[in-house]
């Protein structure tokens with residue numbers, strides 16, 4: 001099974017590979033920097049979800065794979081409180097696209113103010129933690145849960161939700 005992943009971010013590619021290996025026979029993964037066609041810092045659920053969908057569609061177009069995954073992180077606000085949010089999309093070569101959202105967690109106000117000032121969460125997290133490449137490791141979710149839930153773990157859950165929908169469709173068409 002040829003599987004495309006619309007990113008080279010390790011937290012995302014590892015999440016897809018760990019979960020997909022459980023459900024597909026000898027999967028072959030191709031990672032491509034698929035365009036999200038949304039801003040580098042998605043600011044709503046709608047924008048984050050669209051970024052995931054676009055990545056999955058662009059990745060399958062670029063690779064000709066049988067399945068492709070798009071995973072996108074963003075932020076959203078409720079009553080003036082900012083959350084990091086996460087969305088995933090799985091596109092099948094027949095054109096069907098499944099979507100699912102993942103964990104959301106509150107961002108400290110000092111982080112939120114930086115994002116409202118149009119900075120990207122990735123670099124803001126590096127500044128806040130004085131650690132490099134948080135985005136490919138613990139992630140904001142990992143930092144603010146004291147390591148209990150890493151960004152990869154969070155994306156593994158989304159990938160399971162996507163593959164589950166695909167497997168359900170195979171038995172209920």
Ligand SMILES: O=P(O)(O)OP(=O)(O)OP(=O)(O)OC[C@H]1O[C@@H](n2cnc3c(O)ncnc32)[C@H](O)[C@@H]1O
Pocket residue numbers: 006007008009012040041042071072073074084120121122123125134135136138139140141142151
């Ligand atoms: O290479 P890609 O796939 O683009 O990976 P990315 O880390 O840039 O991730 P996204 O584009 O999906 O996320 C949009 C922005 O939000 C940041 N972001 C989202 N969730 C994050 C998290 O948990 N920790 C750190 N940065 C995060 C990310 O670094 C980007 O600056």
Ligand SMILES: [Mg+2]
Pocket residue numbers: 040
């Ligand atoms: Mg990005």
